[in-house]
Amino acid sequence: MSNAKVLPVLESDAAPCCPPLTERPLTAEEAERAAAMFKALGDPVRLRLFSLVASHAGGEACVCDISDVGVSQPTVSHHLKKLKEAGLLTSERRGTWVYYRVEPSVLAAMGRILAPARP
Amino acid sequence: MSNAKVLPVLESDAAPCCPPLTERPLTAEEAERAAAMFKALGDPVRLRLFSLVASHAGGEACVCDISDVGVSQPTVSHHLKKLKEAGLLTSERRGTWVYYRVEPSVLAAMGRILAPARP
DNA sequence: CACCTGCTTCGATGGACGTCAAGATAGACA
DNA sequence: TGTCTATCTTGACGTCCATCGAAGCAGGTG
Numbered sequence A, B: 001m002s003n004a005k006v007l008p009v010l011e012s013d014a015a016p017c018c019p020p021l022t023e024r025p026l027t028a029e030e031a032e033r034a035a036a037m038f039k040a041l042g043d044p045v046r047l048r049l050f051s052l053v054a055s056h057a058g059g060e061a062c063v064c065d066i067s068d069v070g071v072s073q074p075t076v077s078h079h080l081k082k083l084k085e086a087g088l089l090t091s092e093r094r095g096t097w098v099y100y101r102v103e104p105s106v107l108a109a110m111g112r113i114l115a116p117a118r119p
Numbered sequence C: 001c002a003c004c005t006g007c008t009t010c011g012a013t014g015g016a017c018g019t020c021a022a023g024a025t026a027g028a029c030a
Numbered sequence D: 001t002g003t004c005t006a007t008c009t010t011g012a013c014g015t016c017c018a019t020c021g022a023a024g025c026a027g028g029t030g
Helices: A028-040 A044-055 A073-085 A104-113 B028-040 B042-053 B073-085 B104-113
Strands: A060-061 A090-094 A097-102 B059-064 B088-095 B097-102
Touching: A028 A044, A028 A073, A028 B028, A044 A060, A044 A073, A044 A097, A044 B028, A073 A090, A073 A097, A073 B042, A097 B059, B028 B073, B028 B104, B042 B059, B042 B097, B073 B088
Parallel strands: none
Antiparallel strands: A060 A097, A090 A097, B059 B097, B088 B097
């Protein structure tokens, strides 16, 4: 199942990152890139924020929708910035509120990296 | 050593940790468990070690096969222990050498979490 | 039995990270 | 235009983590 629809939206480390972990040993450079994405999801608050945005209707959510993750709003903003820097989210200001959206290509790339050897 | 620190990821390989991120917002408990696995792969050295074991013939490799990741051997052992605590690897001593093997169920669970939305 | 090799554990250090409080900025409404 | 709400940024603090050197333990080999 080759879903090779890679959007060239992101400038840096996005979709064509790495082969599946079960295929070949990653090089140091590949591991650095992939580990940055995994590290972005390695925090419970960030993972929860990401799932909140990813599961929202239309794939986008504003900060006003996320206010019950257990941390203060500046911390939420900080984590959203981290996710945006990792290429997992994109932000857009529509008037008063800022909407965050998931980057489906990056999600697919991470899933491909974790694909088991024999599907 | 004490087995009391093993994360509840491996309690039963039939129970996946969490639903896909794109389906529902994760609860705090689910996010805690899933983030522990992602954090284990959030380090370049660990990710490289994991891919070395996962891509090895038969899905197992001994520490003697991994000696070019750029860190000292104690550090390699430290990271392998972390991966083992996260439930991603299992170790077995066969004579002189210790062999590490991947846990395919956990790999599949992580891939399922990252599965893109399937319309 | 003694030595040697391979792997783990211990203690310490330096850097990175998560968290919050306070200030700054952008848009909306009267 | 002025003010108010909502969000982002900055600075600081405490904690966790990766890394290393040295010591400890297990197993094989002479």
